[in-house]
Amino acid sequence: MSIFAHIFNLFIHSMAQVRVRFAPSPTGPLHIGGVRTALYNYLFAKKNNGTFILRIEDTDQARFVEGAEEYIMESLKWCGIIIDEGINEGGNYGPYRQIDRKEIYRKYADMLIDKGDAYYAFDTPEQLETLRSESEKAGNTFIYNAIVREKLSNSVSLQENLWKEKLEKGEPYVIRYKMPHNEDIHFEDIIRGHIVVNTRTLDDKILFKSDGMPTYHLANIVDDHLMEISHVIRGEEWLPSLPLHFMLYRSFGWDPPLFAHLPLLLKPDGKGKLSKRDGDKMGFPVFPLFWPYGETAKGYREEGYYPEAFVNMLALLGWNPGTEQEIFSMEELIEAFTIDRVGKSGSRFDPEKAKWFNHQYLQNRTNTQLALEFREFLRARGYHVDIVDLETLVGLVKERVSFVKDIWEQADFFFQAPETYDQEVIKKRWKENSAALLLELRFLLEKINDFSAAGTETVVKAWIGEKGYNTGAIMNVFRLVIVGASRGPHIFDIISWIGKQETLKRIDKGLSIIGK
RNA sequence: GGUCCAUUCGUCUAGUGGCUAGGACGUCAGGUUUUCAUCCUGUUAACAGGGGUUCGAUUCCCCUAUGGACUACCA
Numbered sequence: 001m002s003i004f005a006h007i008f009n010l011f012i013h014s015m016a017q018v019r020v021r022f023a024p025s026p027t028g029p030l031h032i033g034g035v036r037t038a039l040y041n042y043l044f045a046k047k048n049n050g051t052f053i054l055r056i057e058d059t060d061q062a063r064f065v066e067g068a069e070e071y072i073m074e075s076l077k078w079c080g081i082i083i084d085e086g087i088n089e090g091g092n093y094g095p096y097r098q099i100d101r102k103e104i105y106r107k108y109a110d111m112l113i114d115k116g117d118a119y120y121a122f123d124t125p126e127q128l129e130t131l132r133s134e135s136e137k138a139g140n141t142f143i144y145n146a147i148v149r150e151k152l153s154n155s156v157s158l159q160e161n162l163w164k165e166k167l168e169k170g171e172p173y174v175i176r177y178k179m180p181h182n183e184d185i186h187f188e189d190i191i192r193g194h195i196v197v198n199t200r201t202l203d204d205k206i207l208f209k210s211d212g213m214p215t216y217h218l219a220n221i222v223d224d225h226l227m228e229i230s231h232v233i234r235g236e237e238w239l240p241s242l243p244l245h246f247m248l249y250r251s252f253g254w255d256p257p258l259f260a261h262l263p264l265l266l267k268p269d270g271k272g273k274l275s276k277r278d279g280d281k282m283g284f285p286v287f288p289l290f291w292p293y294g295e296t297a298k299g300y301r302e303e304g305y306y307p308e309a310f311v312n313m314l315a316l317l318g319w320n321p322g323t324e325q326e327i328f329s330m331e332e333l334i335e336a337f338t339i340d341r342v343g344k345s346g347s348r349f350d351p352e353k354a355k356w357f358n359h360q361y362l363q364n365r366t367n368t369q370l371a372l373e374f375r376e377f378l379r380a381r382g383y384h385v386d387i388v389d390l391e392t393l394v395g396l397v398k399e400r401v402s403f404v405k406d407i408w409e410q411a412d413f414f415f416q417a418p419e420t421y422d423q424e425v426i427k428k429r430w431k432e433n434s435a436a437l438l439l440e441l442r443f444l445l446e447k448i449n450d451f452s453a454a455g456t457e458t459v460v461k462a463w464i465g466e467k468g469y470n471t472g473a474i475m476n477v478f479r480l481v482i483v484g485a486s487r488g489p490h491i492f493d494i495i496s497w498i499g500k501q502e503t504l505k506r507i508d509k510g511l512s513i514i515g516k
Numbered sequence: 517g518g519u520c521c522a523u524u525c526g527u528c529u530a531g532u533g534g535c536u537a538g539g540a541c542g543u544c545a546g547g548u549u550u551u552c553a554u555c556c557u558g559u560u561a562a563c564a565g566g567g568g569u570u571c572g573a574u575u576c577c578c579c580u581a582u583g584g585a586c587u588a589c590c591a
Contacts, residue, residue: 216590
């Protein structure tokens, strides 16, 4: 443990209350990277007896997407992440939707203007766009900073009577932060450690838009302060704006919370961060739940992942307990989680490992649970099977599958006689005497009263031994007519489950088709 | 381009100023299974490169390379 992490630990234990927030924008389905951010916030909150808050950051009305808010909440619920304070849960620090806090932000923007740390700017987006493309042509980057603001249209460069007149005339304006020209800003990140940035590389960020809404930067700082957020745990994409955020806290005279910037989730192959396209291309979901609006997207829930497996997999992507334990319940994750064991570098998402986690969780289900789940699947297909029979069946095939829906692929022959027979197997196993042997077996089975797996197996093996037949020669063609291929569980388990009548029927059918 | 962040097996990762650099997924090979799958056992494979510091660096420092994020009146 680094010295900084140690000090940090001492610090959090001395703090009165841990309050963390997950603050997504309702602009579409929640990406699994977002889910992981929410999860780490939640684990950290619960580990420290703190509060987990959901705040909706919907200050950009143009990008608002209908249904996204519900999607976010349903996703968290599916994952087992319980919100303590939020738009539905309420709390003493509401409202929890930024659109409903609109009136709050203006006051704080004005405070900064009065203090001289912010100013009005009247440049139109078109003007700025022109300036940007011009400097780009000249090979420079346009930054709205201390040097250029003197030449542009704002309350710093303009005479006081001029800009006041513009204000009175109702000319559109934004409020920008007045970034100092040349100052080293020092700040700490729990995961990254000490960082220094010089303000000359920063720009005068817009805090308040001409539509009367704050930007992320203002709203975020004000809300985190007002909601008494103790730790900001968010994605690494926010690291570049951390200096600005520190400056804002300083300007307001507030104590900043502690920050932890999480590494990103990367695509399984190639370069860059995980996107929806990767999932489509490689056949795995990038979203927790199916997203039915607009461009539809697959979800882990609908693909048959257990939420416990999904959460377990996600938790270990970028964090580890330092032990060799890999399977964790939510309670165990909460118990084991510490921020100082979150890695610094981005993690490639591995769909194979995700499947492995689900396999582990599926094996730990009882046959009864699985039978119930599989029955739902069968119902959708028009099969109605007794639950006790399904428990037996599921017990026969569960270890070969990772998902409930895979049970069907492993067990279709339990429900229907083969339509076709694997040509490879016929070529390899079907001999001159196969038909005769099968016919003999057929009449042997017909006479058996105890059609349990053990019952039939005993009789058939005795018969084989008695006659001195070759076991493989019989069993392989037997499997062929029952299953249609060279796969599946123990053959006597299969015939016991389908019953004597069906077994005989399948032998007859096989004989008539292959045996001619 | 600029700023910031990162870099241990193919992937997720453990780890230390001196270790045969550990585990998991995957791969491959055996074994079990009369089939297929599972399972078991084993195998495979890594400290990005170059300089320092040091008796000794994968570990500490610097440079380079590579990757990533950001660079909007989006979050």
